[in-house]
Amino acid sequence: MSANGNELSAGRETVMREVPVTHAIGMRLAHDLTQIVPGKFKGRKYKRGHLITEADIPGLLDIGKEHIYTLEIGDNDLHEDDAAGQLASALLGDGLTLTEPHEGKVTLRSERLGLAVIPPALVEAINEIGDIALATVKRHALVSIGQPVAATRAIPLVLPKAKVEAALAQIEAYRAANGGEAPIQVRPLNKLRIGLLTTGGEVFSGRIEDKFGPAVRAKLEALGSEVGEQRFSPDDRQTIVNHIRSLYDKGYDMIVVTGGMSVDPDDRTPGAIKEAGADIVSYGTPMLPGSMLLMGYLNGIPIMGLPGCVMHDPYTSFDVLLPRILAGDIITRADIVSMGYGGLYGC
Ligand SMILES: Nc1nc2c(c(=O)[nH]1)N[C@H]1C(S)=C(S)[C@@H](COP(=O)(O)OP(=O)(O)OC[C@H]3O[C@@H](n4cnc5c(N)ncnc54)[C@H](O)[C@@H]3O)O[C@H]1N2
Ligand code: MOO
Numbered sequence: 001m002s003a004n005g006n007e008l009s010a011g012r013e014t015v016m017r018e019v020p021v022t023h024a025i026g027m028r029l030a031h032d033l034t035q036i037v038p039g040k041f042k043g044r045k046y047k048r049g050h051l052i053t054e055a056d057i058p059g060l061l062d063i064g065k066e067h068i069y070t071l072e073i074g075d076n077d078l079h080e081d082d083a084a085g086q087l088a089s090a091l092l093g094d095g096l097t098l099t100e101p102h103e104g105k106v107t108l109r110s111e112r113l114g115l116a117v118i119p120p121a122l123v124e125a126i127n128e129i130g131d132i133a134l135a136t137v138k139r140h141a142l143v144s145i146g147q148p149v150a151a152t153r154a155i156p157l158v159l160p161k162a163k164v165e166a167a168l169a170q171i172e173a174y175r176a177a178n179g180g181e182a183p184i185q186v187r188p189l190n191k192l193r194i195g196l197l198t199t200g201g202e203v204f205s206g207r208i209e210d211k212f213g214p215a216v217r218a219k220l221e222a223l224g225s226e227v228g229e230q231r232f233s234p235d236d237r238q239t240i241v242n243h244i245r246s247l248y249d250k251g252y253d254m255i256v257v258t259g260g261m262s263v264d265p266d267d268r269t270p271g272a273i274k275e276a277g278a279d280i281v282s283y284g285t286p287m288l289p290g291s292m293l294l295m296g297y298l299n300g301i302p303i304m305g306l307p308g309c310v311m312h313d314p315y316t317s318f319d320v321l322l323p324r325i326l327a328g329d330i331i332t333r334a335d336i337v338s339m340g341y342g343g344l345y346g347c
């Protein structure tokens with residue numbers, strides 16, 4: 001049979017034959033065979049190219065294989081492993097490595113802790129072609145070493161070359177429009193020194209213990225950055241302004257101010273950040289938790305006002321924006337606006 005159904009195409013056609021496993025001794029498997037035991041195992045039981053022996057037959061029957069294919073790939077087709085591999089290689093950029101093909105799938109794994117670069121429009125254009133799947137993490141996701149960032153898989157065992165060529169053409173067009181950049185990358189995070197100012201009369205006076213410092217420190221250190229200095233301030237606007245200016249003068253790469261971010265009369269932080277001279281990208285972020293976060297720039301240095309939830313909730317708007325800032329992105333109003341869709345994490 002012809003796998004691509006195009007009887008007019010020139011060249012040798014793909015030939016697939018079904019052979020009962022009981023007659024397959026001495027033949028080689030044309031593709032990986034999978035076993036799934038719910039809750040225990042999911043993966044390759046037999047590898048492509050495996051030479052079938054009599055001892056394999058009960059195991060093949062156990063995973064529901066009464067027949068196997070013999071396969072001669074024609075000139076106009078590709079084996080699933082090769083289709084997935086070609087697509088994955090074309091997408092591969094800095095900070096990623098490819099896995100070997102596995103059950104028709106090739107994975108792009110991160111080589112570092114960093115920020116995923118993924119173009120959603122290209123991912124959709126490739127998936128629009130059909131018969132070849134590309135699944136990725138979300139763009140701007142923080143990824144760790146070894147984490148899968150994208151994976152390609154051919155849907156049929158044998159795929160028309162034209163489908164892969166269509167996908168490669170999309171990738172080529174993307175590279176041409178983006179200065180030759182590979183579509184999928186993991187950008188490294190810069191190591192920043194942060195000046196931290198903790199506001200709140202109850203903390204300043206020693207009435208309660210500071211919990212913001214340890215929380216911010218832990219989040220920064222997990223991403224390779226550090227708090228250079230932490231200061232404390234009562235809820236006095238001018239005192240907060242003076243501290244911000246002094247932290248700026250000390251040359252920190254970023255300034256973070258905690259507490260006093262919401263609606264009470266003692267919440268002085270947003271006004272003080274503005275008075276210190278910052279350009280405010282947004283006060284208010286459409287994500288919960290983290291809605292009262294302020295993002296701004298003070299003479300080009302990122303400055304953030306962090307609401308109380310950041311010391312309490314494991315994942316807030318701070319966790320979305322911080323990796324991007326560390327990767328060197330300038331946060332815009334459009335970035336903030338886009339955070340609302342999918343931004344409800346419970347609050
Ligand atoms: N009526 C409204 N109430 C609240 C709103 C609102 O819009 N309207 N917003 C809510 C949101 S969202 C958040 S988040 C919280 C927190 O806002 P703030 O950043 O202004 O936090 P504070 O008022 O300064 O403190 C709240 C709470 O946290 C404790 N705190 C603050 N800093 C520290 C610290 N360094 N160490 C330990 N504990 C700290 C503080 O003592 C308070 O208990 O507001 C919602 N409410
Ligand atoms: O800034 Mo507040 O969580 O939305 O918790």
